[in-house]
């Protein structure tokens with residue numbers, strides 16, 4: 435996450451009971467209590483981590499609070515100090531602020547945080563997907579007075595096709611590629627899209643899914659939480675045999691073709707494919723782990739929030755659209 439700062443000091447929240455500060459992080463403050471969101475805590479503070487994408491993970495010295503799924507993935511990449519786990523719908527009290535975790539639909543284990551105290555409620559969405567996928571339900575709608583909402587695709591230029599249509603196109607492309615004697619491969623985020631693509635292939639095709647080293651580790655680690663995704667690590671004997679034989683799909687977070695006598699045909703799966711040509715790929719599918727513009731607008735409106743702060747992506751643009759609907763909304767400034 436890009437570090438946020440506030441040129442004028444604190445962003446006021448209702449009643450002044452909580453504040454969102456900039457500086458070296460992103461902070462909710464109420465009385466003596468300090469809660470950092472997706473950023474490194476100072477002193478003895480704690481960091482709430484919304485999900486295990488590295489741009490949201492605080493430094494290794496921070497005391498982390500996250501869902502069990504998020505903590506298990508973070509631990510694969512370093513000795514993070516997990517202070518305690520928080521499950522969906524569970525709440526923890528921090529010096530008068532009640533914090534609860536709720537699904538955000540972005541990746542396995544991703545969480546929104548609802549903070550309540552002194553008669554004020556605030557929601558921090560983290561990265562958000564409002565639509566159901568084949569492995570996850572869409573984000574739970576949370577009502578609050580103040581909302582900190584991500585705006586990655588917060589522009590009307592981003593209206594994604596129905597997920598089922600994108601899924602159908604992906605499946606068709608896989609079948610055509612295999613029929614042509616080639617190996618279909620996907621370059622995707624190791625946490626999120628990778629599990630979705632594996633789940634999609636498991637559901638509709640009878641071919642083995644080979645996964646790169648990092649994706650194998652993450653997917654394996656998440657299986658303890660009930661996500662049973664059939665895959666073969668590319669470096670296992672079974673994986674190598676499936677690749678030699680050729681009728682398989684490869685899913686990797688890096689675009690390195692494994693040695694094979696079959697040609698590897700690469701596809702990307704990202705929301706940006708809606709508007710951009712992606713160089714070096716045979717195919718690109720607009721499959722996103724984020725909500726599109728209508729998804730963000732309806733979440734913002736239905737949250738009932740009286741004040742909305744936007745972060746990431748098209749924050750300014752989404753703020754303008756919300757203001758036109760009569761909602762008090764502004765983009766949080768970023769370090770240039």
Ligand SMILES: [Zn+2]
Pocket residue numbers: 485487540561
């Ligand atoms: Zn993310």
